[in-house]
Amino acid sequence: MNIIEVKDYQAMSEKASLYVIDKVREAPFINLGLATGGTPIGLYKLLVEDYRKNHTSYKNVTTFNLDEYVGLSGNHPNSYRYFMNEKLFNHIGIKKINTFIPNGAADDILNECNMYEQLINQKGGIDLQILGIGSNGHIGFNEPGTKFDSRTHIVDLAPSTREANARFFNTPNEVPTKAITMGISTIMKSKEILLLISGESKSDALHRLLHDGVCESFPASVLKNHPKVTIIADEAALRKKLTLTSCC
């Protein structure tokens, strides 16, 4: 894993945006894997700014998002489809039909998971996957204990994840209890991974990722088995020493 240290959230977002813009310019038909949550908001803002100023073209880019809440349709303001449209897709000239996110409102969620997995494969797989990390080490919504060979599947969200995401909802009770997520093996099949980590709340997770072994109780540890991972982490995330008990 290659680690790039930066000062703060803004510097992380800038570095990540330059990284992504370079890739899109080099390979205009790139398949990008995208994340939601607080971490990539700065990156998406800068991609939009760059599109306005420099006209980087997304007209041939295809995107696959990591996950979506079960029970929320794409026009629900808390759905990840809505988030992605608002933060990125509505502003960069990408064709909406080339932006894929699991449908959390599908009648048959199991079928939706299988179709999503197949779709990624049919389109040639993900070239560059952007990831954030949960403070419990989740990637996508693959919570601790998820099998490393998992494909796109339905998950029960950990209480800590629902709590962390409650900030985006009116009341904590509104946070859905289930989600569809790419599996760990789906993520690991990406040709390249860019992991963004910012803030003190992620410092234990980053420390554990850098210093512990690989085990299913800490999902992000699997990234050590991937040949091409770049981490962009800020000072606050890199600062703190490990306080969690490790099990790997």
Ligand code: F6R
């Ligand atoms: C989001 C996702 C999650 C987040 C993680 C960190 O699509 O898959 O793994 O990346 O929960 O969330 P933030 O960035 O809000 O701290």
